[in-house]
Amino acid sequence: xxxxxxxxxxxxxxxxxxxxxxxxxxxxxxxxxxxxxxxxxxxxxxxxxxxxxxxxxxxxxxxxxxxxxxxxxxxxxxxxxxxxxxxxxxxxxxxxxxxxxxxxxxxxxxxxx
Amino acid sequence: xxxxxxxxxxxxxxxxxxxxxxxxxxxxxxxxxxxxxxxxxxxxxxxxxxxxxxxxxxxxxxxxxxxxxxxxxxxxxxxxxxxxxxxxxxxxxxxxxxxxxxxxxxxxxxxxxx
Numbered sequence: 460x461x462x463x464x465x466x467x468x469x470x471x472x473x474x475x476x477x478x479x480x481x482x483x484x485x486x487x488x489x490x491x492x493x494x495x496x497x498x499x500x501x502x503x504x505x506x507x508x509x510x511x512x513x514x515x516x517x518x519x520x521x522x523x524x525x526x527x528x529x530x531x532x533x534x535x536x537x538x539x540x541x542x543x544x545x546x547x548x549x550x551x552x553x554x555x556x557x558x559x560x561x562x563x564x565x566x567x568x569x570x571x572x
Numbered sequence: 573x574x575x576x577x578x579x580x581x582x583x584x585x586x587x588x589x590x591x592x593x594x595x596x597x598x599x600x601x602x603x604x605x606x607x608x609x610x611x612x613x614x615x616x617x618x619x620x621x622x623x624x625x626x627x628x629x630x631x632x633x634x635x636x637x638x639x640x641x642x643x644x645x646x647x648x649x650x651x652x653x654x655x656x657x658x659x660x661x662x663x664x665x666x667x668x669x670x671x672x673x674x675x676x677x678x679x680x681x682x683x684x685x686x
């Protein structure tokens with residue numbers, strides 16, 4: 460029973476364009492949602508997060524949108540750069556279980572020059 | 573720089589031969605986690621320590637054990653590795669109550685079982 464799902468295994472965009480990465484979840488009790496970025500042979504690094512009481516959080520080129528009624532969140536990267544090419548993981552914290560992070564399976568983003 | 577360090581980066585072990593992976597941190601975080609990630613799958617939490625309290629996930633096989641001798645170090649022991657245990661093992665840390673700011677992950681140990 461996968462509570463956090465990233466249904467697109469891969470995404471390819473042109474440099475300078477917008478990248479939109481999507482994530483769906485099933486547990487309405489999740490209180491925080493996070494995005495991680497992972498380069499090959501490295502551990503995931505924290506990118507941006509959003510509280511469940513908000514619908515948008517922005518940090519530079521990265522914006523996360525949360526639609527609670529649809530149990531859906533998305534990460535927008537504008538403009539996309541070749542250095543953004545990585546695997547992006549969506550994750551959620553479960554307050555009923557010590558706040559542990561539950562991850563999606565990841566989306567590989569390729570930004571073409 | 574404060575960080576989470578995992579050793580070794582790559583580990584090859586024989587089928588059934590016990591293996592230990594290590595994780596150390598200089599962040600003084602009180603929570604430490606071990607995740608298993610297989611190719612193209614979501615990282616899966618195996619267990620975590622909240623200070624000295626050990627918390628095992630219900631579906632973590634008995635083959636996997638962990639030790640945390642002090643705040644800085646945490647070990648993952650695989651008593652009898654099988655071919656299905658080949659994966660990337662990720663250690664992460666956090667300060668309880670600050671999960672909104674994300675965990676800090678190590679670079680991982682890639683385990684190969686031959």
